[in-house]
Amino acid sequence: MPSRFLQFRRRFADYLATFVAAGLSIFVVGVLIAIFAYLVIKGAGSVNWAFLTHTPKPVGEIGGGMANAIVGSAMILGMASLIGIPFGIGAGIYLAEYGRNRLGSLIRFTADVLNGVPSIVIGLVAFSLVVRRQGHFSAFAGAVALAIMMVPTVARTTEEMLLLVPQTVREAAFGLGIPQWRTTISITLATARAGILTGIMLAFARIAGETAPLMFTALGNQFWSFSANQPIAALPLQIYTYALSPYEDWIRQAWAGALVLVILIVSTIAVVRFLFGRSVLREAS
Amino acid sequence: MAAAPERRIPDGEQTGQAADPVFANTMATPETPRISLVTTAQKTPSWTRNLFTLDVGFHGLMLGAALTVLAVVGLILSELLQSSSLAWHQFGFHFFGASAWDPVAGDFGALPFIFGTIVSSLLALVIAVPLALSVAVFVTEMCPKPLRKPISFATELLAAIPSVIYGLWAMFILVPLLRVHVAPPLMKYLGWTGLFSGPMYGYSMLAAGTVMAIMIIPIISSITREVLAVVPQHQREAALALGATRWEMIRLGVLKNARAGIIGAIILGLGRALGETIAVTLVIGNTPQIAKSLLAPGYTMASVIANEFNEATDSLYVSALIEIGLALFLVTVIVNILAQLLVWTATRGAPARSNA
Secondary structure: OHHHHHHHHHHHHHHHHHHHHHHHHHHHHHHHHHHHHHHHHHHHOOOOHHHHHOOEOOOOOOOEOOHHHHHHHHHHHHHHHHHHHHHHHHHHHHHHHHOOOHHHHHHHHHHHHHHHOOHHHHHHHHHHHHHHHHOOOOHHHHHHHHHHHHHHHHHHHHHHHHHHOOHHHHHHHHHOOOOHHHHHHHHHHHHOHHHHHHHHHHHHHHHHOOOHHHOOOOEOOOOOOOOOOOOEOOHHHHHHHHHHOOOHHHHHHHHHHHHHHHHHHHHHHHHHHHHHOOOOHHHHO | OOHHHHHHHHHHHHHHHHOHHHHHHHHHOOOOHHHHHHHHHHHOOOHHHHHHHHHHHHHHHHHHHHHHHHHHHHHHHHHHHHHOHHHHHHHHHHHHOOOOEEOOOOEEOOHHHHHHHHHHHHHHHHHHHHHHHHHHHHHHHHOOHHHHHHHHHHHHHHHHOOHHHHHHHHHHHHHHHHHHHHHHHHHHHHHHHOOOOOOOOOOOHHHHHHHHHHHHHHHHHHHHHHHHHHOOHHHHHHHHHOOOOHHHHHHHHHHOOOHHHHHHHHHHHHHHHHHOOHHHHHHOOOOOOOOOOOOOOOOOHHHHHHHHHHHOOOHHHHHHHHHHHHHHHHHHHHHHHHHHHHHHHHOOOOOOOOOO
16 A cells, blocks of 8 residues: 555654654764763862962973963953953944944944954964064953954844844933933943843853964963063963873863863853843854 | 034135145144134033034944944954965965975965865764754754753853863864774775775874864754744644644755755854864864875864964965965855855844844
């Protein structure tokens, strides 16, 4: 009976498709669990007080830590945020409040393009813009590279969040005679602040793990440095250097550093999720 | 503007035009009418004018911030063009077709790196696309509701892991795994294709493609999910009402409708893979060669920059590396524009990355 065979085939194809899709999805989740499991297994034993408070030991000596890299990362990220966030929010405000025109579309499009530029290229550009002009590697150059990466993400999320604010809210403010700039700052921006903050933190989480833009800018440093004008250590850079090293102890520390970095990033995202409970994670990708 | 400054503006322009040959000088002298124009405007403040200028100022400030986005992209392009001009003048288009890479002799060709970038990215796509589409289809169409959030959260978490950590994991877990458990059967059963031949040391195109695949799964699957979500519900209902099984409904009613957007998502993933640096550099083996076998080591455009830029001493070497960066920039920009357009047509004007 051909019709019964056909029916069987259709039903079989349905089961097979469900089975395959479910199986592959479980596989992807499994890969994630495997990565986290290895991070914890390999890293947890080495994250201790010395790791968090000491600087790297000279080659051959066991011990030491990544304290200077953790502080260095914090400094670079802080400077990058100071540069990147104002520009990002400003661009977002422009796009949402004034950008319903040709220029707005162009900027929106360019921001999306900038978002897709490989981070290593941004590093090259920061090198020729800052390092070559200053004549030396510096924490500031690294911050510029990361700030460039932050701007498009912050701008686009700010725009999206501002557009969520109902037009009637703006009209109510105009009706009270409040000028537009004041409306934008005190009312529209304030209404959308949770979403904007989310965007900022996700952009932050994204740049926190970047290695490539720092290689030719911040360069890395085995010692303490608190100057914006000196080469500085950064956690991702230190992990990269240690991963490539032939020393058992450095590789152990690379895993520890990786665990610290992941905890930092995942907790940023968890805080965002907890506070705002919105599925905006993919912006971090 | 009010009447008072308007009387002055033509004055200023006339002076400017009259003194055309020394225009720059006129601008610099403090006694130009342009300056007095500003002071006149300040002398007549009424509160409405004040508000007006504040509004204009705010608009200008925000516009300035937005224009930095354009300026940054312009700067990237001009800096790369400028810094790579030496290599461009030396080698011209031949740079992209030559496979010599000899810094000592000053002979540079980018072909092995272009080859490595393309092959590893395509390999990543081959591995990632089925997985990413499965996740997207499973989460939006098949999966029981309570599982939906955890699975999408897990894939999104994959996106948040930094490249260097993928690299570390790939170096110490994935590479040995591939060498011991994956490469031997591939060589045995698919060795005749020539794609899986020769000795496998672990660090290979295959390892790079695999780790990149894991990294681009979240991008492809999250954008595909967005695209699937815009397929009208009645398409699904119509298919089911005609007696389609669920899979037929997905295949004919959903996937077919979302085709353009899914292709866009895949191309966006490709864009990300092309520029991926750190994880790839750690596992690809960094050997500038064009090998047919995927088990052989290779080199990519991004990794050669990462590895050699800080050691490049003479200016031709630096310039050659920057030219590779320029090529990488242009290719990813084109790929991204293509993808944005496809996703944009699929979501019909809604911002491509909107999550609102």
